[in-house]
Amino acid sequence: MTLRFSKMHGIGNDFVVLDRRHDPSVPDVSLVRAMADRRKGVGFDQLLTVEQARDPSCAFYYGIWNADGSPSGQCGNGARCVAAWLHRAGALPLGKTVRLESPSGPVAVQLRAPLDVSVDMGEPAFEPSRLPFQRARDVDAHPLAVGSDTLAIGVASMGNPHAVLLVEDIDAPEVDPLGPRVTAHPDFPQQVNAGFVQLLARDHVRLRVHERGAGWTLACGTGACAAMAVLRRRGLVDAEVRVDLPGGSLAIAWPGPGHTLWMRGPAAFVFEGEWPA
Numbered sequence: 001m002t003l004r005f006s007k008m009h010g011i012g013n014d015f016v017v018l019d020r021r022h023d024p025s026v027p028d029v030s031l032v033r034a035m036a037d038r039r040k041g042v043g044f045d046q047l048l049t050v051e052q053a054r055d056p057s058c059a060f061y062y063g064i065w066n067a068d069g070s071p072s073g074q075c076g077n078g079a080r081c082v083a084a085w086l087h088r089a090g091a092l093p094l095g096k097t098v099r100l101e102s103p104s105g106p107v108a109v110q111l112r113a114p115l116d117v118s119v120d121m122g123e124p125a126f127e128p129s130r131l132p133f134q135r136a137r138d139v140d141a142h143p144l145a146v147g148s149d150t151l152a153i154g155v156a157s158m159g160n161p162h163a164v165l166l167v168e169d170i171d172a173p174e175v176d177p178l179g180p181r182v183t184a185h186p187d188f189p190q191q192v193n194a195g196f197v198q199l200l201a202r203d204h205v206r207l208r209v210h211e212r213g214a215g216w217t218l219a220c221g222t223g224a225c226a227a228m229a230v231l232r233r234r235g236l237v238d239a240e241v242r243v244d245l246p247g248g249s250l251a252i253a254w255p256g257p258g259h260t261l262w263m264r265g266p267a268a269f270v271f272e273g274e275w276p277a
Contacts, residue, residue: 002274005035005042006085010077010267012218012247013045017085020049021060029069035275036067042273045214048078050085058101060086066213073104074159076221076250076263080117083109084267104159118264121222124156124229124254131161134187140234146181153182154230158261161192161212162226170198170208179210193220197227202238205231207245218247225261228252 006017016035018027027047035041049063062082064072082100086092097110108120128135128142133155135142141152144163154164163182167175175196182194191212198206209223210216224243231237232254240253254261 001277003277004272004274006272007042007044007270008081008085008268009247009270010080010219010221011245011250011265013075013077013220014043014218014270015046015048015078015081016042016044017048017050017081019089020051020063024051026063027065032065032069033067042275045211045217046072046075046078048075048082050082053101055099055101055106058099058106059092061101064103066211068213070213071103072160072213074102074107074121074222076119076121076158076225077219077265077267078221079107079109079119080221080263080265080267083111083117083119084115084269087111087114088269102159112264115267115269116264117267118262119221121158121225121261121263123258123260124158124226126154126156126229126233128155130157131155131192132189133161133163133192134189140230144182144185144187146178146185151178151182154233155192156226156229158222158225158229160222161188161190162195162223163188163192164195164197164227164230166231167196167198170196170206175208176216179208179216183210183212193223193226195220195223195227197231199231199236202236203240204242205237205244207243209245219245219250221250221263221265224250224252225254225263229254229261232256 209220
């Protein structure tokens with residue numbers, strides 16, 4: 001018995017995709033960790049399963065597991081890869097907007113081309129309880145004590161939790177140790193994805209993200225959405241922003257509160273393989 005899979009990536013945020021449309025079994029933690037090993041396995045940031053939808057208004061469901069086997073609520077780059085995978089499988093047409101069901105709820109996707117996908121990521125949520133984050137009220141910038149320093153962070157949920165820190169240079173050496181310390185901060189009971197954003201212009205930013213369960217990644221779609229939303233809320237960026245990540249660029253559009261946020265970017269197939277089951 002072997003387990004067939006597709007290796008994909010969205011601007012360097014890489015995935016293994018499993019077809020579970022006719023087999024609803026959930027991959028166990030040991031399988032996810034073994035396949036995620038970049039020396040002895042396939043290697044990926046997240047594992048995605050494509051399944052039959054639970055919600056009748058959605059075409060399909062996709063599950064998300066981090067490299068350490070922990071579940072995730074949302075993944076923007078993963079949503080684009082699932083849409084491209086479904087199109088190649090003949091299950092998703094070009095041009096039409098289709099709802100997919102994620103662990104955090106429905107998302108709308110539109111294939112502009114076979115590997116060019118827009119995703120409606122929903123409206124950002126800034127209330128600390130939505131992450132969760134141990135703060136009593138919603139403010140634009142929260143103080144967060146990290147060692148002897150106090151950082152000013154914005155928080156947002158895009159179906160998964162994000163802390164966003166505005167920095168002068170995302171490549172500065174002090175950013176590297178801050179990532180895991182913010183991710184594991186005790187004020188985030190379920191940990192948090194830590195984004196470090198550098199403002200270049202009102203329509204252009206740079207971003208690095210340290211993801212819970214995966215570490216530093218080349219790209220994080222929900223992280224790009226959260227960073228844009230936090231800066232937009234502060235009046236620092238316009239309604240359409242290019243976000244440059246180490247693996248490539250995403251286009252994020254959000255008019256503001258009361259509207260959903262759209263993310264557009266590429267998806268890519270790397271190879272097909274089989275894993276001994």
